[in-house]
Amino acid sequence: MLHWDNHDVATSSEPRAAGTPEKASCHACRFKPECLPAELDGEPLNAFERNVLRQSRPVKAGQVLVRQGEEMHALYALRVGALKAVITTADGTERVIGFRFPGAIIGLAEPEQTQWARTFVALEDAWLCRIPMDAVTEHLRRQLVKLMSHQLRQEYNYHLNLAFKSTAEKVGAFLLELSDTWHRRQLAAQRFTLPMHYTDMASYLGMRHESVCRTLGSLEQQGLVTREGRRIHIPDLQALRAFCAG
């Protein structure tokens, strides 16, 4: 189904040549509906797709896609790369409350016509499709409802993770979550590169980066994962799942 090679696309961040925009843009992918969420895939949206595809836009690693408080004029579909969603609290500190990977729609939590509730920052060179609000047709809106309900359930899952798991289980569950994301993208589920720094991961999980590091080390000692720098290998998904379940 995917026309991409079945290698870890995220590793494009390893050489981190940041290359030319051409490299990150992945022109070959720009017109492949597989980059869109499954729910937005298929015939019914062809008219809409044309609209979307015409307005794709690159964002370089570290750049801000949209900033919390800015007026919202469009949704974005993430094609290539990874984003983090951060909230700036009253005292100015930044808290990571989510990550987004290819296939995600950015802006579901924001009600139409108002402001962005969060800031989205590219973790690696990314490529996004702008979906102007005018293009949000009735049919698309219905698809978005499904996406939102999916995301709501996912948030409930995060709630479970944050509230009821130990740090080791949280980190493990986070890895499995990434693994699932990769798997849905038809990429290797057991071997991938963390697109975010330990600090971001720690912020997201409500931990300190030192604890993330120690915990990963502990998981490694138990043989549940292997690390080479930011590169993760999960030899036995079932074993890790069992560990994170309790």
Next chain:
Amino acid sequence: MLHWDNHDVATSSEPRAAGTPEKASCHACRFKPECLPAELDGEPLNAFERNVLRQSRPVKAGQVLVRQGEEMHALYALRVGALKAVITTADGTERVIGFRFPGAIIGLAEPEQTQWARTFVALEDAWLCRIPMDAVTEHLRRQLVKLMSHQLRQEYNYHLNLAFKSTAEKVGAFLLELSDTWHRRQLAAQRFTLPMHYTDMASYLGMRHESVCRTLGSLEQQGLVTREGRRIHIPDLQALRAFCAG
């Protein structure tokens, strides 16, 4: 706007006479659109409202409204009372992941036509309106999108609370959250009765009930709250907000 007396409706759980169904059902309210979320209020939904109001239904304290895994045939609008949303994990333990108060729509996280992702249990005698899926018109669907995006942002807020706050701040933020909910219902924001047990509250916040108890005691010592049993008084909302901010 509200025709109810401006007293704390939730205190109806204090005598906990559990009374007759008549008492909890609050027949006088059954046909007041104020019980519905503001977004569902107003003229455009009159046809729909009739449908809803015809099928309102009482649920007694402790009873299960819908159970995780059951097939989903309707949404519910909560009119009177309070619910908790619990997830039963693989090992059979129950985890509270949310509370719902009058005005809430139950079932937003569940995609249409499938199963309930969570179990909803009444914390006190409640009264709900059943909204069959057929009654979910295009117009209503559009309103639901707003409700869902609101709820998503709320979940992000919970995420922030769980990940970045100390236990004291979590408990305080929880009280403020309830206070806001009461305020939106035009009820006293500074004096209300906790509709849930410490155990449920602790489960929701990822704590133990002993810690909730101790933390509330600590907040009381600092003069931020006052307790008489389950009844809470917040003398200075700003002070508590400042405390919970950091």
Next chain:
DNA sequence: CGCTCCCTTGACGACTTTCAATGATCGTGG
């Protein structure tokens, strides 16, 4: 009246954060 469920309090132990310092890696500029 007694049972049950819930709230409360204390002491102990495990775990995570905090603070501090070193090592590794990447990007930049000479």
Next chain:
DNA sequence: CCACGATCATTGAAAGTCGTCAAGGGAGCG
């Protein structure tokens, strides 16, 4: 191409917090 600086990862030791276990008290219900 190498050197430097900055950022990120790693590790240790100390301190604080919260969970666990245990026991007692109180309110509601049958």
